Amino acid sequence: MSDRIKYISSVEFEKEVLKAGNVVVDFYSTECPPCEALANKFESLSETYSDDIKFIKIFRQENKDLAKSLGVSSSPTLLFYSNGELIGDRLTGGIKRSEIVKNFELLVSHERATELKSRIEPYSTECDVLIIGGGPAGLSAAIYTAQAKLKTIVVDKDLPGGQVKVTHLVSNYPGFSEPISGYMLMHHMAEQTKAAGAEFRQAVDITESDFENRFIVVDGIEKISAKKIIIATGSSPRPLNVKGELEYKGQGISYCATCDAKFYEGKHVVVIGGGNSAIEESSFISKFASKITIVHQFDTLQANKLAQEKAFADPKISFIFEHEPREFIKNGDSVNEVLVEDLNTHELKTINCDGAFIFAGMTPNISEIKQYFKLDKWGYIITDANMKTNLENIYAIGDVVSKQFRQITTAVSDGTIAAISISKELETESVTEVLINS
Numbered sequence: 001m002s003d004r005i006k007y008i009s010s011v012e013f014e015k016e017v018l019k020a021g022n023v024v025v026d027f028y029s030t031e032c033p034p035c036e037a038l039a040n041k042f043e044s045l046s047e048t049y050s051d052d053i054k055f056i057k058i059f060r061q062e063n064k065d066l067a068k069s070l071g072v073s074s075s076p077t078l079l080f081y082s083n084g085e086l087i088g089d090r091l092t093g094g095i096k097r098s099e100i101v102k103n104f105e106l107l108v109s110h111e112r113a114t115e116l117k118s119r120i121e122p123y124s125t126e127c128d129v130l131i132i133g134g135g136p137a138g139l140s141a142a143i144y145t146a147q148a149k150l151k152t153i154v155v156d157k158d159l160p161g162g163q164v165k166v167t168h169l170v171s172n173y174p175g176f177s178e179p180i181s182g183y184m185l186m187h188h189m190a191e192q193t194k195a196a197g198a199e200f201r202q203a204v205d206i207t208e209s210d211f212e213n214r215f216i217v218v219d220g221i222e223k224i225s226a227k228k229i230i231i232a233t234g235s236s237p238r239p240l241n242v243k244g245e246l247e248y249k250g251q252g253i254s255y256c257a258t259c260d261a262k263f264y265e266g267k268h269v270v271v272i273g274g275g276n277s278a279i280e281e282s283s284f285i286s287k288f289a290s291k292i293t294i295v296h297q298f299d300t301l302q303a304n305k306l307a308q309e310k311a312f313a314d315p316k317i318s319f320i321f322e323h324e325p326r327e328f329i330k331n332g333d334s335v336n337e338v339l340v341e342d343l344n345t346h347e348l349k350t351i352n353c354d355g356a357f358i359f360a361g362m363t364p365n366i367s368e369i370k371q372y373f374k375l376d377k378w379g380y381i382i383t384d385a386n387m388k389t390n391l392e393n394i395y396a397i398g399d400v401v402s403k404q405f406r407q408i409t410t411a412v413s414d415g416t417i418a419a420i421s422i423s424k425e426l427e428t429e430s431v432t433e434v435l436i437n438s
């Protein structure tokens, strides 16, 4: 614990924060993974900025009244004060170093901020396996490589857990007789990865990457070089950018029928889309829902003929063509109204429902690095059976890979294959090196 950071209680708040000059306050809790992720950044930033900004930590559980009076309801929360006045952003969750620095620049002059920044010394770390992306694919790979005693670092732009940590309930991951919350499943996976000995760099920005020379730079200061790199950055549903969509994701807005259709037994769902996924998934949802209304922007479907025939023959499925959603509305536990616009008359109408599925396609999360890799026609990375990409020593696993089915189990399977393949290769390489040197 450095003496640049002061731990205070609520009785000292006035003196140490409100009557001081520039202050950053970290409301933290114990047994809080995002608080642990922030602690290293807080410590490292205090080395550079503590002459100009006071670094204060307050244990939230023991100072609940103060936290409540300041509207602090989650840990960690960072607050920035200048002469007793709250300024800048209120940061919470997976807090990035770049977000903190942005707020420091409101506390000190531009010249001083530039001078302080120039004092930051970059440093290098070497490892055996660098994994970019801490979803189920990346964490599974890390568990295997760390258990094989390979120095493993997992880098994620967010807190680890991937898409699953924001999935309400998971009922198809083996090992649980009742559906488990996606957040808890990934919490256990991340803890297992840490226990195996893997290191994390979480809620960070990759500011430079060179896969030919096998290194990345994290937050502009740490260069991480690796013998093998695994890309496990997943894919994201392409958003419609319609009001209510992001707010109610997981609360009536779903992007995965395999995962969520079972929660709509006997209910009415709206499906947005008219391509293969929308139509095939609607037929799957029809095993559970009592009514499905497909809303499509064109006057015909884009799905293949077989899928179309099946959907048209299904009495539970009806179609609204040449309409687009304009808003998802949630009055109770789930989205229960979809406002749609007739593209010909511009008339708005409301469809009452119990939830909505959106199938507007997925995109692999590789926009900054796609130039390195052979991709399929949808932009996913092509690998061989051992999850190797076209670049030597670079692997890809999980949803970012070109394949037919994207689920937690398939991501975990890819991670396992890549990790065992890497362990064997590094073993062979080190035996060869010993033989050459002997």
Ligand SMILES: Cc1cc2nc3c(=O)[nH]c(=O)nc-3n(C[C@H](O)[C@H](O)[C@H](O)COP(=O)(O)OP(=O)(O)OC[C@H]3O[C@@H](n4cnc5c(N)ncnc54)[C@H](O)[C@@H]3O)c2cc1C
Binding pocket: 132, 133, 134, 135, 136, 137, 138, 155, 156, 157, 158, 159, 160, 161, 162, 163, 164, 167, 169, 170, 171, 172, 173, 206, 232, 233, 234, 235, 237, 254, 255, 256, 258, 259, 260, 365, 397, 398, 399, 400, 406, 407, 408, 409, 411
């Ligand atoms: C709404 C929804 C519900 C689902 N429910 C289920 C279910 O019930 N059961 C099931 O089996 N499957 C489900 N799935 C599918 C499942 O979530 C995915 O197949 C699985 O998460 C893929 O794992 P992954 O590790 O490849 O990718 P992800 O889980 O997407 O993880 C990728 C990780 O990479 C990180 N990352 C991305 N870009 C970068 C970058 N540039 N730098 C650093 N890090 C980066 C992300 O922050 C993330 O942590 C669901 C999917 C969705 C969208």
